[in-house]
Amino acid sequence: MKNDISKILVSEAEIQAKVQELGSLISHDYSEKYPIIICILKGAVLFMTDLIMSISIPLEIDFLSLSSYGDSTKSSGVVKIKKDIDSDIQGRHIIIVEDIVDSGLTLKYIQNYFDQHHPASIKVCALLDKPAAHKTDLKIDYIGFEVGNEFVVGYGLDYAQKYRNLPYIGILKEEIYRK
Numbered sequence: 001m002k003n004d005i006s007k008i009l010v011s012e013a014e015i016q017a018k019v020q021e022l023g024s025l026i027s028h029d030y031s032e033k034y035p036i037i038i039c040i041l042k043g044a045v046l047f048m049t050d051l052i053m054s055i056s057i058p059l060e061i062d063f064l065s066l067s068s069y070g071d072s073t074k075s076s077g078v079v080k081i082k083k084d085i086d087s088d089i090q091g092r093h094i095i096i097v098e099d100i101v102d103s104g105l106t107l108k109y110i111q112n113y114f115d116q117h118h119p120a121s122i123k124v125c126a127l128l129d130k131p132a133a134h135k136t137d138l139k140i141d142y143i144g145f146e147v148g149n150e151f152v153v154g155y156g157l158d159y160a161q162k163y164r165n166l167p168y169i170g171i172l173k174e175e176i177y178r179k
């Protein structure tokens, strides 16, 4: 698995330090708000579980699963819900937890979808952001790290469902997905 990585972009220690930082910010911003943290499956699951343990205020969790890239590395822009959240979010403060924002089309879709259920507020926490790849204007409230236009894997992020269990974020060798 490690041989398929050309470079470690964010180390395990850097990730863990950033997660603590984001957890402190959220604990501060949401004291008394009893937020619902919504994890976008499957990529955000490792980030989300670490993040909620670094948050010191009461919260609820939920999960949303969308159709993915397939085995390609480009977003189709067409999104389908595979598993909806169970919570009633009306009047609640929700925080969407994403692994990475690339074109931003997925996030836009999710925000519009949740908007229809009238939450009190919606904020976004993304571990990684690729600002150069955005195809729509977005506000990401909490960002872990900005990355370039490379395809990255690890710490939940996959290529063809592989590499999610790497404890760091690495750049996947192009020869792996250009085969």
Ligand code: IMP
Binding pocket: 043, 069, 075, 077, 098, 099, 100, 101, 102, 103, 104, 105, 106, 107, 150, 151, 152, 153, 157, 158, 159
């Ligand atoms: P977007 O709709 O283009 O913003 O794509 C968002 C989704 O595509 C993310 O939630 C990831 O699941 C996936 N994705 C985008 N870029 C990468 C990457 O570099 N590595 C792994 N998954 C990615």
Ligand code: MG
Binding pocket: 040, 041, 042, 043, 044, 098, 099, 100
């Ligand atoms: Mg995702």
